[in-house]
Amino acid sequence: MDECDHRPRLYAKEIDIAQTFDSEELLEHISRLPISEGDKARLSYWTPIERNRSFHFAGQSFRPSEFQWTRRVECRECVAEVPYHRVWWHLECFRTCPVHGSPLELVRNDELSLVGRWWPRFERAVPERLPDVALGEDSDTIEGWIVRSLMGSEREVVLGCLLPRTGDGHLAPYRxxxxxxxxxxxxxxxxxxxxxxxxxxxxxxxxxxxxxxxxxxxxxxxxxxxxxxxxxxxxxxxxxxxxxxxxxxxxxxxxxxxxxxxxxxxxxxxxxxxxxxxxxxxxxxx
Structure with a gap:
């Protein structure tokens, strides 16, 4: 395998991960890499796992009509600043970036298949990603609320209903x-x-x-x-x-x-x- 090739699709193919990958299988492969336990925990927290006809990540559960693997949108400004794919872009209700206030746009990637799941591709790497998402000044939007809730940075109150927590501070796996x-x-x-x-x-x-x-x-x-x-x-x-x-x-x-x-x-x-x-x-x- 060409070690200079940074395409995740090619790397996945070399370790026998199919295009229609299983998230748990993919997470298992990645956990074998020499990465820190903290990074492994974050990957486990943010990786969408499909169970019982729902997608589970960040302590929350989403229906197939709410979370779409095939959704190919991104915030170009987010990618330009720190090139990694944000999982909340796969939520159907997520249309405007709460960090930059700009609408999400179709992903520009010549290798995207017309149907099915796809692999994000970025032209550059960074030593490490930012640990936190800095929301923009005008972040009092539903997208901003979703990001804050998924990150567990606030105990949001909605009609008297607190977002539940587990003992380690993560959101409980509810809807x-x-x-x-x-x-x-x-x-x-x-x-x-x-x-x-x-x-x-x-x-x-x-x-x-x-x-x-x-x-x-x-x-x-x-x-x-x-x-x-x-x-x-x-x-x-x-x-x-x-x-x-x-x-x-x-x-x-x-x-x-x-x-x-x-x-x-x-x-x-x-x-x-x-x-x-x-x-x-x-x-x-x-």
């Missing part, structure tokens, strides 16, 4: 981040549009609008919802929640569900749904 993003997209689609009986089309702004309305907790979200309901007040007589919140009334998490048929709603979605029902009941006088 806290994924559940928040799901709720933010729902709230953003509601509050980011006028009241409508039909579901508004998807917009990249949904998750950001939802984050800005949810980040302050229950009281803040209730206040935002009341203002939205006042702006979109039914001109006639309102009989039911659908007359007040439109399509969203049909998508509120129910208290009763069949786990064999329905996907279990998160505690956060149940909390958001309950609050919307409360506000509808208040306006309807129930």
């Amino acid at each position: 806290t981040v994924g559940n928040f993003v799901e709720a933010a997209e729902f709230v953003g689609r509601l509050l980011g549009n006028e009241r409508s009986i039909s579901v508004p089309p998807f917009s990249v702004k949904d998750s950001e609008v939802g984050y800005q309305n949810l980040k302050g907790g229950v009281g803040a979200f209730r206040a935002h919802l009341r203002k939205w309901m006042e702006r979109n007040r039914e001109r006639g007589f309102a009989w039911r929640p659908g007359d007040l919140v439109g399509w969203a009334a049909d998508y509120l998490a129910e208290g009763d569900f069949d786990p064999e048929i329905d996907e279990t709603p998160s505690a956060l979605m149940r909390q958001v749904s309950g609050l919307i029902r409360e506000e509808c009941g208040r306006v309807l006088g129930r």
Whole structure:
């Protein structure tokens, strides 16, 4: 093997790792390299492991619809500063770099296959990467919250729900981040549009609008919802929640569900749904 060739794809081929690699197998191979125990621990923490139809890394679990191996985007400024691939770029909701404030762009790599997984390639190496991610001044975005949460640098409070921790300080393997993003997209689609009986089309702004309305907790979200309901007040007589919140009334998490048929709603979605029902009941006088 040409020791001057820095392509990870070629190196993987030489040690019999297929293009459609298994993360645990890859991690096992890398752990045999002469690297420090600290680096091995960080690799274990950040490497996405696929189990039970979910991807697990940084103490969190993401559904296949939320994490995509085939997502080929990057922040060009991040790569120019420190050339390594950030795992959060594979999250579907991650669209703007919280470090530089620039939108993610398609990866420029002539060797990328049209389908399937791919190997990042960088034209230069650095002695060591920066130990921490320095977020930009305008990092109060959902992407900034995701990075801080995955790094475990803050105990984020969202509607009274703390991100859980394990004994070593890592985030516990829950869906806290994924559940928040799901709720933010729902709230953003509601509050980011006028009241409508039909579901508004998807917009990249949904998750950001939802984050800005949810980040302050229950009281803040209730206040935002009341203002939205006042702006979109039914001109006639309102009989039911659908007359007040439109399509969203049909998508509120129910208290009763069949786990064999329905996907279990998160505690956060149940909390958001309950609050919307409360506000509808208040306006309807129930």
